[in-house]
Amino acid sequence: MPNMSKVVLVWLFRRAGITVNGSAPWDIQVHDDRFFRRVLFGGSLGLGESYRDGWWDCEKLDLFFERLLRSWISRIGAFTPSHLAELVRSKLVDHGAASNSHAVGKAHYDLGNDLYAAMLGKSMTYTCPYWKGASTLEEAQKAKLDLVCGKLDLGPNDRVLDIGCGWGSFEYHAATHYGAFVHGITISTEQLAWAKEWCRGLPVTLEDKDYRDVKGQFDHVVSIGMFEHVEPQHYEEYFRVVSERLKPGGLFLLHTIGNPARVAGGPDPYIRKYVFPTGKIPTRAEIERSSGPYLAIRDWHEFPPSYYDRGLMGWHANLHAAWPSLSHRYSESFKRGWVDYYPQCCAAAFRTGRLRLWQIVLSHPGEHVDLKPVR
Secondary structure, three states: OOOHHHHHHHHHHHHOOOOEOOOOOOOEEEOOOHHHHHHHHHHHHHHHHHHHOOOEEEOOHHHHHHHHHHOHHHHHHHHOHHHHHHHHHHHHOOOOOHHHOOHHHHHHHOOOHHHHHHHHHHHOOOOOOOOOOOOOHHHHHHHHHHHHHHHHOOOOOOEEEEEOOOOOHHHHHHHHHHOOEEEEEEOOHHHHHHHHHHOOOOOEEEEEOOHHHOOOOEEEEEEEOOHHHOOHHHHHHHHHHHHHHEEEEEEEEEEEEEEOOOOOOOOOHHHHHHOOOOOOOOEHHHHHHHHOOOOEEEEEEEOOHHHHHHHHHHHHHHHHHHHHHHOOOOOHHHHHHHHHHHHHHHHHHHHOOOOEEEEEEEEOOOOOOOOOOOO
16 A cells, blocks of 8 residues: 555655655655655654654755745645644743743753854854855854944944843944943843853943843844744834833834745744744734834845845854764754754745845834934
């Protein structure tokens, strides 16, 4: 009796231009026939978990995902039991509550500074690079930080709040090159330790703190790659807090991955379970609706899709090259599912337009804002 799951999935992959056990770099090599049923009924989660378990391989995962995402069959995963269960779970569990806010720090950003140093290089900047005029990751990350500072018209002695400061790259850059006083907050103990050492002696203060617990007002506020961890039910609260922390006449720069779909979709089950346990990618409508009562949008800048694609593939190359020095601390399944699968899957999502990168400048409503034309 034929394996009907195999028959169906082989046909579906063929429709996407992917041949099971074919010779093209984007074709998959299946080592365990249980793969077919697991993927057919498990969707994205089954695909990722079976790769972690070594049930299949692919020479160029990014090309495999690119073909999959350009095909109509990628939508099938939204109707699998695992995806529907994840959608229900995301609605029932409030991961964005202040009491749960450190979950993503422990699960993702506290994996190990050795891992992130190998991945990110000297910049220690874990957000989309800005490749205009840059040829290396380090140059592109510096260009991104200069872009942020330029949009804020940052000057000496300006006080800036950075919500989600990471390893301190913005703090170091803004203080060193622009003379700003920066207060950074993070929910990762590993990031905080690195940032404090890196910014020692600079006009920088750093805290392990939820954004809702910050007091005082600042000339400007930035949030670079943190908003993706905010749950939708807390979007309005987030913008209200930013508005309260922002002085009259100040600017808020929000740097976030965006969902170009008109209708918000649920979180990807594999990424949610194994990479980022909280948050969701916002749509433009969600940002406009939730920010509207508190802040006015002054500028909306969408980066070219190739920028994050190129950055993610660069991070993957860095990790792959450094793996011999990391393998004693991290398992083979982690390498497959995190080092290889995660960045290449996300690179393809940007490449195919499923994800976007937005930099948005906002200020208090009713204020006259003379923005510098920075791109």
